[in-house]
Amino acid sequence: MIREIQAAALSDAVRELCITANTTLPQDLRQAIGAARARESSPVGQAVLEDIQANYTFAQEQGLPICQDTGMAVVFLDWGQDCHLTGGSLEQAVNDGVARGYVEGCLRLSVVDDPLRRVNTQNNTPAVLHLRMVPGERVDITVAPKGFGSENMTKLKMFNPSVGQREVEDFIVECVSQAGSNPCPPIVVGVGLGGTSELAAQLAKRALLRPAGTWSEDPLYREMEQRLLERINALGIGPQGLGGVATALSVAILPWPTHIAGLPCAVNLGCHVTRHAHRQL
DSSP states (O other): OOEEEEHHHHHHHHHHHHHHHHHSOOHHHHHHHHHHHHHOOOHHHHHHHHHHHHHHHHHHHHTOOSSSOOOBOEEEEEEETTEEEESSOHHHHHHHHHHHHHHHTTOOOOOBSSTTTOOBOSSOOSOEEEEEEESSSOEEEEEOOBOHHHHTTOEEEEEOTTOOHHHHHHHHHHHHHHHTTTTOSSEEEEEEEEEOHHHHHHHHHHHTTSOTTOOOSSHHHHHHHHHHHHHHHTTOOOGGGSSSSOSEEEEEEEEEEEOTTOEEEEEEEEOSOOOOEEEEO
């Protein structure tokens, strides 16, 4: 049985999610920030975290952006293979939803039409679209606006496969250390491990969607995430880079099979406003 999805319905959902993601911080991040405030030993760090809490509360109450950088729209679309899109093309529907969400939602328009010519598109399109075909007759949409204070801190390293786990962990910690205050800590650390260079980068971005404070189901990676979080928070960068123990809220690693001759590792950092909103059609 094939289920029809109207392009207009997809567009409307993306519009709504763009606005929601930029004005309402997910509950898992609220809880993680609250937990960070409770364990923060630095008075300055405590005050910063209290300001962060007051900011996201005010933003939701007033329907205002949590951050002035409302990001480039990254859209994760898991499309059920028993669904058929009618009334328009998929990419056009997504971009129409992004355009309406950003313009009608009075969100900052930050996208330029060419990386060198730098002319603003005036509607924050095009979106970065990650499409997966999955079983079933449902469509899962996640909009994750990505600000570039954190995006600019992305790192990719193609390791020799003979390296040990410790060297991979050292690289991840080094990425956070070098980023310092730039990604607006406390941060969420997404790691893509394996695949190819482009897949590792995509996995690192997708890792940021995992609820903050949860761990990998694989014991190897769960222990690795916990160890990395401890090491990162021992760096002393602290909230907004002003010192303290709350440098990171969570570390999420997504592994993938890879070639015998390689070990790609990508690190993507999310700021304390690691935004995302989800809806199912």
